Amino acid sequence: MKNKSITSRDEDFAKWYTDVVQAAHLAAYSNVKGCIVMEPNGYAIWEKIQKTLDEMFKETGHQNICMPLLIPENLMRKESDLINGFAPEVAWVTKGGEKDLDERMCIRPTSETLFSDYYSTIVKSYRDLPVKYNQWCNVLRWEKETRPFLRSREFLWQEGHTIHETSEEAEQETRLMLDIYRKFFEEYLAIPVITGKKTEKEKFAGAEYTLTVEAMMYNGVSLQSGTSHYFGQKFSKAYNIKFLDRNNEWQYAYQTSWGVSTRMIGGLIMVHSDDNGLVLPPKIAPKQVIIIPIKESETVSAYVSTLEKDLKDKGLTVSVDHSDKSAGFKFAEAEVNGIPVRIEVGDRDLQEGKITLVRRDTREKIEVAKESDISSKVIELLDTIQKDMYDRAKERREEFTYEAHNYSEVEKIMNNHPGFVKAMWCGDPECELKMKEIKGTKSRCILENEKPIDDKCVVCGKPAKHLVVWDIQY
Amino acid sequence: MKNKSITSRDEDFAKWYTDVVQAAHLAAYSNVKGCIVMEPNGYAIWEKIQKTLDEMFKETGHQNICMPLLIPENLMRKESDLINGFAPEVAWVTKGGEKDLDERMCIRPTSETLFSDYYSTIVKSYRDLPVKYNQWCNVLRWEKETRPFLRSREFLWQEGHTIHETSEEAEQETRLMLDIYRKFFEEYLAIPVITGKKTEKEKFAGAEYTLTVEAMMYNGVSLQSGTSHYFGQKFSKAYNIKFLDRNNEWQYAYQTSWGVSTRMIGGLIMVHSDDNGLVLPPKIAPKQVIIIPIKESETVSAYVSTLEKDLKDKGLTVSVDHSDKSAGFKFAEAEVNGIPVRIEVGDRDLQEGKITLVRRDTREKIEVAKESDISSKVIELLDTIQKDMYDRAKERREEFTYEAHNYSEVEKIMNNHPGFVKAMWCGDPECELKMKEIKGTKSRCILENEKPIDDKCVVCGKPAKHLVVWDIQY
Numbered sequence: 007m008k009n010k011s012i013t014s015r016d017e018d019f020a021k022w023y024t025d026v027v028q029a030a031h032l033a034a035y036s037n038v039k040g041c042i043v044m045e046p047n048g049y050a051i052w053e054k055i056q057k058t059l060d061e062m063f064k065e066t067g068h069q070n071i072c073m074p075l076l077i078p079e080n081l082m083r084k085e086s087d088l089i090n091g092f093a094p095e096v097a098w099v100t101k102g103g104e105k106d107l108d109e110r111m112c113i114r115p116t117s118e119t120l121f122s123d124y125y126s127t128i129v130k131s132y133r134d135l136p137v138k139y140n141q142w143c144n145v146l147r148w149e150k151e152t153r154p155f156l157r158s159r160e161f162l163w164q165e166g167h168t169i170h171e172t173s174e175e176a177e178q179e180t181r182l183m184l185d186i187y188r189k190f191f192e193e194y195l196a197i198p199v200i201t202g203k204k205t206e207k208e209k210f211a212g213a214e215y216t217l218t219v220e221a222m223m224y225n226g227v228s229l230q231s232g233t234s235h236y237f238g239q240k241f242s243k244a245y246n247i248k249f250l251d252r253n254n255e256w257q258y259a260y261q262t263s264w265g266v267s268t269r270m271i272g273g274l275i276m277v278h279s280d281d282n283g284l285v286l287p288p289k290i291a292p293k294q295v296i297i298i299p300i301k302e303s304e305t306v307s308a309y310v311s312t313l314e315k316d317l318k319d320k321g322l323t324v325s326v327d328h329s330d331k332s333a334g335f336k337f338a339e340a341e342v343n344g345i346p347v348r349i350e351v352g353d354r355d356l357q358e359g360k361i362t363l364v365r366r367d368t369r370e371k372i373e374v375a376k377e378s379d380i381s382s383k384v385i386e387l388l389d390t391i392q393k394d395m396y397d398r399a400k401e402r403r404e405e406f407t408y409e410a411h412n413y414s415e416v417e418k419i420m421n422n423h424p425g426f427v428k429a430m431w432c433g434d435p436e437c438e439l440k441m442k443e444i445k446g447t448k449s450r451c452i453l454e455n456e457k458p459i460d461d462k463c464v465v466c467g468k469p470a471k472h473l474v475v476w477d478i479q480y
Numbered sequence: 481m482k483n484k485s486i487t488s489r490d491e492d493f494a495k496w497y498t499d500v501v502q503a504a505h506l507a508a509y510s511n512v513k514g515c516i517v518m519e520p521n522g523y524a525i526w527e528k529i530q531k532t533l534d535e536m537f538k539e540t541g542h543q544n545i546c547m548p549l550l551i552p553e554n555l556m557r558k559e560s561d562l563i564n565g566f567a568p569e570v571a572w573v574t575k576g577g578e579k580d581l582d583e584r585m586c587i588r589p590t591s592e593t594l595f596s597d598y599y600s601t602i603v604k605s606y607r608d609l610p611v612k613y614n615q616w617c618n619v620l621r622w623e624k625e626t627r628p629f630l631r632s633r634e635f636l637w638q639e640g641h642t643i644h645e646t647s648e649e650a651e652q653e654t655r656l657m658l659d660i661y662r663k664f665f666e667e668y669l670a671i672p673v674i675t676g677k678k679t680e681k682e683k684f685a686g687a688e689y690t691l692t693v694e695a696m697m698y699n700g701v702s703l704q705s706g707t708s709h710y711f712g713q714k715f716s717k718a719y720n721i722k723f724l725d726r727n728n729e730w731q732y733a734y735q736t737s738w739g740v741s742t743r744m745i746g747g748l749i750m751v752h753s754d755d756n757g758l759v760l761p762p763k764i765a766p767k768q769v770i771i772i773p774i775k776e777s778e779t780v781s782a783y784v785s786t787l788e789k790d791l792k793d794k795g796l797t798v799s800v801d802h803s804d805k806s807a808g809f810k811f812a813e814a815e816v817n818g819i820p821v822r823i824e825v826g827d828r829d830l831q832e833g834k835i836t837l838v839r840r841d842t843r844e845k846i847e848v849a850k851e852s853d854i855s856s857k858v859i860e861l862l863d864t865i866q867k868d869m870y871d872r873a874k875e876r877r878e879e880f881t882y883e884a885h886n887y888s889e890v891e892k893i894m895n896n897h898p899g900f901v902k903a904m905w906c907g908d909p910e911c912e913l914k915m916k917e918i919k920g921t922k923s924r925c926i927l928e929n930e931k932p933i934d935d936k937c938v939v940c941g942k943p944a945k946h947l948v949v950w951d952i953q954y
Contacts, residue, residue, distance in 0.1 A: 036587070037555060039595050041548035046613065049544050070523050074515035075587070075634050076571075076616055081511060094577050097550075098586070101572035102622040102633075111512070113549070113573070113587070123511050139520065142547055146617070148576040160549050160578075 009282045009342055019225045024154065026275055029342050030284040033154040040159035044268070047343060050153075050292035051271055052162060058194055059164065059266070060351050060465075062186050063140055067167060071119040071139040076111040081119050088118060091172060095147040097159075113146040118212065118237075118263055122245035125227040129259060132171050137466035138179070139179040140166040155272035156229075156480050163267035169247060169259040173238065177323060178261035180236040183264040184217045187232040195270065196287035196396040197221050197277050198403055199231065200426070202451030207435050213237040219266075220450045220475065223276035226406045226424040228245045228450050228477035231273055233263035259346025272480070277399050284344030285367050287395050288388040295324045296345045299354035300333045309361075310351050313380060319444070320381045322356060322388075341366060346391050347384055367391050367398075411460050412467075413440075416476065420444050424478050428453070430470035432463035440465045441476060483756045483816055493699045498628065500749055503816050504758040507628040514633035518742070520628075523746055524766035526636060529611050530616060532668055532764070533638065533740070535661050537614050542640060545613040547594040550585040555593050559669050559718040562592060569621040571611060571633075583677050587620040592686065592711075592737055595641035596719035603733060605724045606645050612653070614640040629746035629954050630703075636740035643721060643733040647712065648736035654710040657738040658691045659846055661706040669744065670761035670870040671695050671751050673705065674900070676925030683910050688712040693740075693948070694924045697750035700880045700898040702924050702951035705747055708738035712904025746954070751873050752841075758818030759841050761869050762862040769798045769858060770819045772805045774826035783835075784825050787854060794855045796862075817839060820865050821858055839874075841865050877900060886941075887914075890950065894918050902927070904944035906937035914939045915950055924949040 011029045013021040027033050027226045032048030044052065060070070076099060083089050114120065114322045125137060142164045142437040152158050166183060170176040184201055191197045199219045209216040213235040221231045241247070241259040251257045278285040288294050295317055297305045310326055317324045333350075340348045350362040356376055363372045367389065374383055408423030410416045419427055424445070431437060431449070442462075452472045463470045485503045487495040488908040501507050506522030518526065534544070543880045547953065550573060557563050570586040592644045601613060626632050640657060644650040647753045658675055663669045683690040687709040715721070725731045752759040762768050769791055773780045784800055792796045801810045807824075814822045824836040830850055837846045839861065846855055880899030884890045890901055898919070905911060905923070915921045915938075926946045937944045 034598065034601070036548055036594070038548040038550055038552060038594070041550065041623050043548070043594075043598055046545055049546050052546075053544065059623035069520035070527065071520055072518035072526075072636065074510055074512040074517070075620065076512055076515065078512060096577070097573045098575035099571045100574045101584075103570065110575075120510070120512070120517075124508065124517055127508070145547065162546065250619050406663035 009338060012281055012283060012342075014281050015224065022281070023276060026279050026283055027154045032271070032275075032284070033153070035154075040149060041063055042152070042154045042158050044162075046359060047292075048271060051270055051274070051286070051290065053292050054292050055270060056164075059186075059190055060142070062265045063164075063166065066182065066186065068138045068140045068168075071116075071141050072143070072186040073117050073124070073141055075114060075115075075144075077114055077119055078109050078111050080109065081111060084119065085122075085241055087240075090149075092116070095149065097146050098429070099147055114143075115145055115147045117143075117145075117165055117264075118167065118241055119245070121263075122247060122261070125167075125169050125259070126245050126247045129169065129247060130248050132252055135249060135259065136168055136170045136179070138166070138168040140164055140263065149300045153272075155268050155275070161268050163265050165263060165265040166272075167261070167263045169220060169261050171249075171251070171257075171259070173260045176238075176262050177236055180217060180234045180262045180264070183262070184219065184232075184234040187219045187234070187264075187266060189220060191221065191231065192396065194287065194289045195274055196274060196289075196392055196399060197231075198396065198400040200451065200453070202453045202475065204233075205275055205435075205438060205449045205452055205474070207438055208449055210235045212237065212240060214240065218451050221273050221277065222406065222426060222477070223273070223480070224402065225276070226477070228426065228479045229269070229273045229276065230450070230479060231270060232266040232450065233266070235262060237261040237263065278395055279344070282369070283342030285395070286344040286346060288346040288392050291344065291346050292323065293325055293343075293345050294322050294388060295347045295349060296340045297324065297326045297339065297349045297351060298333065298336045299326065299328070300350060302328070303353050305356055306351055306353055309376065311423045313349070313351070316381050317384060320385060322384065337364075341369075347387055349384075363387060365391055367395055401446065409459055410464055411462075413465055416441065416447065416464060417444050420447055420478065426450070427476045428459060429464035429474060429476060430458060430460045430462060431472050431474045432466055433471040434463070434466065434468075437463055437465035444479050447476050448479055450477050450479070485811060485872045486755055486757060486816075488755055489698065492750075496662045496755070497750060498755050500757055501628045504818060506749075506758070511625070514623060516626070516628045516632050516788030517875055518636075521766075522745060525748070525760070525764065526742055528764050528766050529744060530638075531662055533660075534616070534662065537638075537640065540656065540660065542612045542614045542642075545615050545645075546617070547586055547591050547598065547615055548586075549618075551588055551591075552583050552585050554583065555597055556586060558593065559686050559715055561714075562686040566590070566621075569620055569623065571620050588617075589619055589621045590737075590739075591615070591617075591639055592641065592715055593719070594734070595737075596715045596721060599641075599643050599716075599733070600721045601718050603643065603721060603723050606726055607647045607731065609723060610642055610649065610653070612640070613641040614638055616699055627746075629742050629749070635742050638740050639737060639739040641735070641737045643716065643735050645723075645725070645733070647732075647734045650712075650736050651710055654691060654708045654736045656736070656792070657705075657736070658693065658708040661693045661708070661738075662739060662879060665693060665705065666693065666870065668761065668763045669748055670763075670866055670873060671705075671747060672870065672874040674925065674927070676927045676949070678707075679909075679912060679923045679948070682923060683707045686711065686714060688714065692925050695747050695751065696877045696880065696900055696951070697747070697954070698876065699750070700951070702900065703743070703747045704924070704953060705744060706740040707736070709736060711735040711737065752869055753818070756843070758819060759869070760818040762820040762866050765818065765820050766797065767817075767819050768796050768801055768862060769821045769823060770814045771798065771800045771823045771825060772807065772814065773800065773802070774824060776802070777827050779830055780825055780827055783850065785869075787823070787825070790855050791858060794859060796855075796858065811838075815843075821861055823858075830910055837861060839865055841869055883933055884938055887939055889950065890915065890921065890938060891918050893954065894921055900924070901950040902933060903938035903948060903950060904932060904934045904936060905946050906940055906942045907945040907950045908937070908940065908942075911937055911939035920952050921950050922953055924951050924953070
């Protein structure tokens with residue numbers, strides 16, 4: 007029983023993606039060009055992501071804050087790399103009320119400028135450091151194309167900004183946050199990721215260096231899924247974040263920033279979902295279990311309400327579909343919405359002493375005795391689903407991870423089935439550009455702790471400096 | 481021991497207010513004109529408010545959603561009352577990237593237009609109704625003055641928007657949400673409120689009528705703290721939200737919207753705080769208990785860590801101030817930050833078999849035996865504080881609630897000590913304007929269920945229609 011509103015994933019991946027987004031009511035296109043409406047099913051996933059990550063941030067000593075939405079132009083211009091990087095894609099407010107503004111303001115594309123300006127006012131001594139703040143907010147970048155969750159003018163994210171006494175401490179923070187992202191992707195989103203350093207060309211405008219979390223989608227294409235930047239003293243010099251150090255001398259603070267966005271929801275879809283709609287890992291699914299009564303007899307109703315209570319008492323998020331739609335319709339709806347476990351309860355089954363659990367990820371049906379310890383079985387099943395989803399994604403990633411030793415090998419791979427191509431690089435941006443000619447292949451990251459696989463650059467053949475993962479990207 | 485950084489509340493209320501905001505690190509003025517930075521202590525209160533209200537919304541069947549930040553001008557103009565009401569105070573984006581826009585867009589001052597436009601695309605039949613969505617977001621209104629939490633260009637709020645099959649159901653929703661606000665103010669914020677209907681002059685642009693929650697601040701001035709609007713079919717006609725009803729005929733949907741904002745934090749401060757800083761009701765305080773060890777001996781540390789664990793196990797939010805500041809400094813800091821209960825643990829006290837609990841609201845010190853059931857005592861004390869804070873606010877409100885039967889009585893009252901003046905009104909906007917001449921006195925709301933106190937209008941002496949509460953306002 008294939009969902010008819012969804013194009014086959016293997017036939018047309020891009021169309022399949024938008025079909026899933028719409029069929030599962032995650033987002034809708036809006037009449038505001040370039041912007042989407044995040045519908046309840048989509049926003050509920052974001053709420054779950056927020057809650058989980060927010061706890062991880064707070065456990066590691068971060069606090070939330072709220073900075074203004076608008077940035078006056080002169081404030082934006084203080085750090086030249088940043089404004090050069092973002093100028094082509096910001097929206098400008100030039101009129102407030104009925105008056106032209108003396109100075110135009112942009113809607114934040116990111117908030118390094120505002121945080122830096124604020125930090126310069128609150129830090130005086132090394133005793134005031136570190137400052138580790140984060141904000142959950144909307145940002146805006148004037149993109150030309152719109153793909154729900156992947157690329158839209160406005161999106162939601164979190165941006166952490168910290169300042170420290172020493173470079174060592176700031177660099178530790180940069181790595182700590184990368185590690186939190188990795189953990190979150192692997193343990194909650196069931197998405198295996200690689201982490202590493204961006205090349206100079208691909209790093210964030212204004213950063214000394216950028217660390218990144220990269221995930222491979224079902225079709226082999228890479229999604230940059232989270233970044234953690236080390237700024238050194240670049241912003242603190244531009245924005246005058248100075249403090250008296252332990253020797254009573256003025257020093258500029260060392261700074262970091264790091265962020266993940268609603269783009270992760272796009273990643274979730276493109277890694278796990280299938281031709282029947284959304285598939286969500288149980289740890290991030292807003293609704294983990296749905297009970298579907300097949301015709302509401304007294305016996306069925308009584309059994310269902312006891313079961314619902316029992317599952318809720320165990321801390322699961324459960325709902326019961328009491329609507330008057332047909333059972334088949336309800337099954338398909340639960341499926342398209344990606345609810346990890348569906349429980350079917352029917353009169354005949356109950357008479358035979360059983361009910362049916364259905365896994366969303368494999369669509370496997372499991373009959374269990376109606377008098378058995380259902381809630382323990384469901385909890386176990388959710389754990390299995392979470393683990394299996396991660397394992398399957400990892401297997402697939404390994405299937406499409408390659409090694410290449412020369413340019414034509416890369417061409418062959420990318421023309422066959424794109425994926426992560428490990429290949430050596432000399433460090434010359436020209437070679438990076440040359441790779442781009444292969445269907446837009448870009449460096450994803452420099453792998454820092456893996457052994458070199460060759461001693462020559464995959465493009466020019468000169469001595470290699472770095473082992474790099476290459477892929478095309480969203 | 482008076483906090484020296486805070487002006488006396490009775491001397492200069494406005495200055496006292498900003499002093500408290502800054503001394504408790506709730507918010508800072510930013511270099512973005514008209515906008516504030518919500519600092520961690522302030523934002524944590526907002527997070528607690530959000531969490532509590534969000535649960536109340538979800539329990540009553542509402543779901544969260546996320547609409548775009550920008551509204552194209554033609555979409556904004558479809559409902560003329562709304563655009564006329566908001567035009568003077570919106571910010572316009574006229575440039576995206578390096579290009580002038582074909583059509584300018586405003587930053588949302590409120591989102592009736594976007595919700596209505598979206599609803600027109602998702603509703604086809606009475607079976608699709610009701611739709612009850614809410615969003616937590618930032619909005620922007622080009623205000624001239626800035627007062628943290630009370631008035632700033634950007635603020636955070638929630639806006640609920642619902643559509644219904646019948647006017648009865650929509651009106652019920654309008655009242656239900658008003659009631660949720662009232663309950664939240666009274667039970668969580670410990671602020672007694674009056675509720676009623678706004679006059680035609682004071683209602684929301686585009687609403688059939690507006691219900692309001694009004695709270696009296698310590699100085700007698702009123703703060704409009706939350707509103708719930710009934711729109712009838714006004715927006716659904718302008719934005720074409722049509723559905724096939726039970727008779728298979730096209731109908732326009734009935735609509736509501738309702739919102740509360742970070743303004744509530746301003747209300748919290750102005751109702752409860754004092755010359756020593758912030759005072760927070762325990763149910764909304766991000767941190768309920770702080771333990772302050774007086775010199776960290778082994779005995780003190782051991783006792784403190786057992787106590788901390790015990791309080792946390794009971795579900796309280798607790799922290800221990802392990803810093804090397806002096807005890808006196810720590811006490812003052814806990815006080816200015818409004819932590820409801822402070823626990824002082826010292827060596828000498830422990831030797832004498834006791835510790836000290838200090839209430840923030842009354843600053844009363846309570847000695848308790850160190851071996852007694854401290855956590856139960858703390859829980860009881862927090863309940864008492866919550867209740868006492870409400871009772872004191874209510875007593876004060878009653879002290880400054882008056883009845884007036886003619887204009888000069890109103891003048892006398894407002895010149896002496898402003899407050900809620902109950903007085904009859906004929907319904908003529910001219911009389912409302914005349915009241916404004918008395919220091920800006922405005923109608924707060926029409927009391928719907930109270931007995932008339934007179935039969936003549938307090939201004940013109942003609943037959944009265946409504947019992948109205950009047951006051952000056954923030």
